Amino acid sequence: MIVVKDLVRQFKSGDRTIKPVNGVSFELEKGSLASIVGKSGSGKSTLLSLLGALDKPTSGDVVVDGVSLAGLPDGKLTEYRRRDIGFVFQQFNLIPNLSAVDNVMLPMEFAGVRKAARLQRAKELLEQVQLDPEKHSRRTNRLSGGEQQRVAIARALANEPKLILADEPTGNLDEQTGEHIIELLSSLSRDHNTTILVVTHDRSLAKKTERCFRLQQGRLTEEVRTESRR
Ligand SMILES: Nc1ncnc2c1ncn2[C@@H]1O[C@H](COP(=O)(O)OP(=O)(O)OP(=O)(O)O)[C@@H](O)[C@H]1O
Ligand SMILES: [Mg+2]
Numbered sequence: 001m002i003v004v005k006d007l008v009r010q011f012k013s014g015d016r017t018i019k020p021v022n023g024v025s026f027e028l029e030k031g032s033l034a035s036i037v038g039k040s041g042s043g044k045s046t047l048l049s050l051l052g053a054l055d056k057p058t059s060g061d062v063v064v065d066g067v068s069l070a071g072l073p074d075g076k077l078t079e080y081r082r083r084d085i086g087f088v089f090q091q092f093n094l095i096p097n098l099s100a101v102d103n104v105m106l107p108m109e110f111a112g113v114r115k116a117a118r119l120q121r122a123k124e125l126l127e128q129v130q131l132d133p134e135k136h137s138r139r140t141n142r143l144s145g146g147e148q149q150r151v152a153i154a155r156a157l158a159n160e161p162k163l164i165l166a167d168e169p170t171g172n173l174d175e176q177t178g179e180h181i182i183e184l185l186s187s188l189s190r191d192h193n194t195t196i197l198v199v200t201h202d203r204s205l206a207k208k209t210e211r212c213f214r215l216q217q218g219r220l221t222e223e224v225r226t227e228s229r230r
Pocket of ligand 2: 044045046167
């Protein structure tokens with residue numbers, strides 16, 4: 001369970017101060033899939049960075065399974081980021097000259113998992129994201145965008161994170177491939193009971209998530225749903 005409490009992040013912009021995140025509070029149940037929409041520059045990526053401990057808030061707190069990030073020293077924050085968070089980005093951010101399977105093994109290596117176990121788990125994850133087995137050992141710069149995003153999602157799952165943060169994971173994909181990626185995230189949140197928060201510009205994709213939030217003028221509001229999407 002993720003509890004976000006009155007989060008504020010301000011930046012200096014010339015002689016002005018901007019607050020793209022200005023008093024954001026919400027909770028995510030374990031295993032839920034939620035989306036965030038909002039205009040460009042509204043603070044969506046800033047908010048994800050705070051949740052993933054890539055950045056620190058000006059004030060407020062994020063509490064993950066009872067542990068307050070505000071109370072953690074830097075070393076523990078790094079550990080949290082590596083072990084408890086899986087990141088998925090618009091640009092995939094894979095290592096281009098490593099194979100798909102090596103990319104997925106990398107976070108497990110940082111976490112100290114033995115080689116044989118890493119290899120087996122990486123293969124299983126690539127199967128779960130439905131990457132064609134003959135492409136498992138192909139260098140990722142020789143995969144299509146949709147295939148690369150599947151690898152990136154498998155990599156995000158590698159250490160069984162508590163939370164997956166996906167920043168416009170379908171932004172570089174065509175509509176149909178984007179839909180497959182959202183469906184994949186949805187089934188993974190169910191099967192692994194992983195909490196997933198996805199930022200998207202695409203309203204039709206946001207509609208496919210259980211909950212949808214809108215970030216506007218530093219505040220987050222939840223859009224009311226009349227029916228479950230699952
Ligand atoms: N490190 C930083 N220093 C100063 N200003 C920043 C920094 N990071 C983000 N900002 C500003 O904060 C605001 C929110 O940026 P953010 O990247 O969170 O928006 P976004 O909603 O993700 O936009 P997009 O949809 O275009 O990705 C913008 O005005 C941006 O210029
Ligand atoms: Mg952004």
